[in-house]
Amino acid sequence: MSHERMLKSEAQLEAEIAALLRKAELIDAQEDARYGKGKRGDELPKELQRRQDRLDALRKARAELEAEAAADHARRREQQARAAEEQATEAAAAAADDSDKINTEGEVSAQALAKEAQQAERRAKAARGRAELARRLAIEKAQAAGLSNPDPLSSVDPLAMPSRNLPTTSAGDPKAKAQRNFTDPGSHILKGGDGWIQSYNCQAAVDGDHQIIVAVGVSNQAADQHHLLPMVERIVANTGQLPEKLIADAGYCSTSNIEASEQRGLDAYLSTSRQAHGKRPRPSRGPAPRDLDARGRMDRKIRSKAGQAIYALRKIIAEPVFGQIKGARGLDRFLLRGLEKVNGEWSLMAITHNIGKLHRAALAAT
Template identity: 40%
Template sequence: TRDWLPEGHLASFILDVVEELDVGAIEDPIQAKDHRGERAYEPRMMVALLLYGYSTGVFSSRKLAQATWTDLGARVLAAEAHPHFTTINQFRLDHHKALSALFLQVLKLCQKAGLVDLGHVAVDGTKIQANASKHKAMSHTRMLESERRLEGEVAALMAEAEAVNKREDAAFGDGDGSTIPDELKRRETRLIRIREARQALEEEAKEARRLELRLQAEKARESMKKAENTTDVLKAERRAMARDAAVQKLGPENPTAIPGAKDELPFHKVPHDKIGAPKGTAQRNFTDSDSRIMGRRGAFQQAYNGQIAVAEKNQIIVAQLLTNQPPDAEHLVPILEQVRESLDAFPTKLTADAGYWSESNGSFCEDAAIDAYISTRRRRHREHQGDQEPARPPPIASRTKAGLAMEAKVTSEEGRVIYAKRKWVVEPVFGQLKECRGVRRFKLRTLPKVRSEFSLHCTGHNLLKLWRSTTTAEE
């Protein structure tokens, strides 16, 4: 059936790529299942179909299933099989971790083809809407108010139902009393959902406070080691002991309460008070509890924060990660570490906007021998070209010795040229993802699955770059 395709078609290229990929993490669990029952579709075929969809902007399992009938490339990849959309979606959900790991394998293929150069890497992030509405989020204060209101309404409806039952029993004889009014069912169901969300939010706040106390205790112990006299040692020791005691008062630990807390990546911490109770403004979404309210260009949406590091040469994504923590600065070190782990080296030069500046990030780049150009303030349009319009002053937090040194570096003649590259290295990649392939909103929910989805989007981008490089070379 490959003969149906014109020479150099994307589907033919993906077939060749999938043959080189290690999909053992997908095949092994399938082979380990009971052999009785309906035979599973070939895993490599399903992987190829998904990669084709994410490379061409078709993410919906329904549209992918339809494409096996209407799209010639998809028909060839599916080998004239037509998996149901529920099968495609379940395959994606069951193997989301293994599918996420394909990003590194495709990146290695790009490196092997000579498309990856770490001479200059630009880092940027974007907020992508979650598969949830911000109107389905509720604050802790509102949860408490809604609980009290619904408890009163449920009690009133129960009393009314009891009165109706007594009147009917007097008129028609004894009944079984099993009929529950629909209005009462709706209120009880809503009350249960709000109560569960409140309890989960309170548990998350308690664990956030536990992490905060442990960090404070650790810093106090470090201060003990550096203390130069007995008085300072005793003060630091008392601080550490007080924090340890406060941790014990919080009760049993719940490691799964905070989404992403065990992944060594930035994660959102619920605003809380000193006793570990959530503040009144702390929110939780009923549809996707891992997503968070994030601001973007003056508007707020229920979203996740996607981060990418892009090499100047060929615009290959050399690292990607996704979290539910809105600020960008916390993501710089993890994404640079991912570059090193994947490609055995840090970038030679790095550019990043003002959202990534902090003294600790500057120190990390200096220690890693990365020639970093990180803006310490928001820059005016075309300011990097040296226009005469007065520049915005750096924020007070950046007016430190390290901040002023970085600002002088970025605004130098050489720095302007290097920093200007960021706009045509990393920002167009988000344009290609969002405008060309429609990555405006995630399809999946919860942090682990959304991370897998974002990884597939980035894998599809690199596949297209690799495919176009091969077709260009052949021409």
Template identity: 40%
Template sequence: MDGSKWKANASKHKAMSYGRMEEAMKKLDEQIDRLLEEAAALDAEEDKRYGKGQRGDELPEELKDPKKRAERLREAARQLEAEKKLELAVEKEKRREKIGKAKQELEEEAKKKAEAQGDNPEEAKPSEKAQRNFTDPESRIMPRAGTFQQSYNAQVAADADTQLIVAQEVGQSASDARQLSPMVEQVEANTGLVPKELSADTGYLSQEDVEKVEDKGVECFVATGRSKHGEEAPPAPRGRPPAGLSFKERMKRKLLTKRGRKAYARRKVTAEPVIGQVKNTVLPRFSLRGLTKVQGEFSLACAVHNLKKLWKLGWELPSLAAQAA
């Protein structure tokens, strides 16, 4: 298994934190009020000069008098200014509504999380740094390629012998924790088989999740930390594991054995290349917006990847005659 952050069809510059939302809405309210007051003042001035409902340019003879033409143009300019102010006020009101909706969504998420944890949902408040994007509200800020971008977290389970994708998922959490068990269940649902072994990097290390998978008869090889480049690996342990080792210590010891090293090394030529192949040749970034749509888009990309692999493996569709027989 492996996961990767996939760039969403949204910019992080179109996002706002919960802490800034209230302040932004107050400023927009002030701007809207000022623009509407200016537009109303211009309308009142025109009504006073030309009469209510009159624009001042109704009489065609004004065009015949050069002295009045400049004044007519000035009045037309004032009218355009008033219309522009009204248009800006409408745009700012729409933006205010978007911010209000994003703020409400963050508060609802905080309440649901508090309720799931057994806390009082009415007292729950989002973190001041919690963000919502206005282009794709369901995408999330995630670390990607040394920076932070609006992204989704895509998961892939690949067969070690063929590099065929046997399970895939797209989620909103930047963490890979608690993903092993759902993916193994999907592998079983898709293929009718349970894998003998599973390898994954340190992001998937969760005792509860690993134990759920191992209860199905799957042996897990999950990294317990990142090795430094060029660092010499410690010698393989021998004999039975010492008593009293923690879950993490037992996993670390297993990965240091010859069998553990061999099993984990296969991940580097299985899941990691698959992620790179899908990202570089099929789906560099998402084009659609919203979790449901990007899940469908990623599923299609994985299907394309599998078809290419099957073709290289010499797989052919059965003929229509064979199907009819």
């Protein structure tokens, strides 16, 4: 291209660019007047935008629900694996103890025990494999959901309160009726005095002398029995000792809780059945049978004259505290959402309850 042509082409292009810019400015002004400043007119309608937001929230909640279900499934598989490994250890110990017998009858017994130990070992290995597979799947789903702690077995804290158990399939997927709340995912549908409500399960351990709350906890697990041992650990953490006696209603009674209390030397009084208001169970008489299981031993203990007198104290120790907080002070619902914030609210309620009790005790002592 010659120099003369270069000059002409340059001037022509500059004129065309200026014309395009003027045209663009005019179109922008017309679109701003028609659609609003900064909009082009091809945006999604508000109705479609809202549905897209809803779809995003729905997908996020589904991923979190699937991750929670997988974590619950992994924890159950881990418990099953540990139980199978304990059984295998016990079977191996029994086989080792019997292997020293040299007579014919003892030899047959030792062989049978050794075979049982091998079978128990195979069951334990299979259970451990299922637990590891469930754990890996739970981690994958937690990472897909963007959760901060993807490993459901990363920490085993005896002070931790239980979490709700979602209904899951054998593969760890949530069943069709598993639910998750959009506005407060940490809560759960629980049975209350007025029917089913979206709520939390609040626990409190109360001393028998002054109705002072010595331990609290909050969870979204409906069944009370899973809270007994964590609450005992919190009592010990706060007071430095086991309670002299522990009284709890039938909701906390289970064979595992009774056996754990006996192993720790805890003098527990757990009602083995729901008692009608104002009625006491028929007292137990005579010596206890030797072949009673844990629940049978607790039933005899709670139905003895001494046991009934001790269990009756629950009506003047623990129950009034909840009435004082909910009825007298009107603290019958939480203002915040989320397990951590609700736990803070419940702790604050307990602290102010204790301050009131200590204040009245100090006044009575003067």
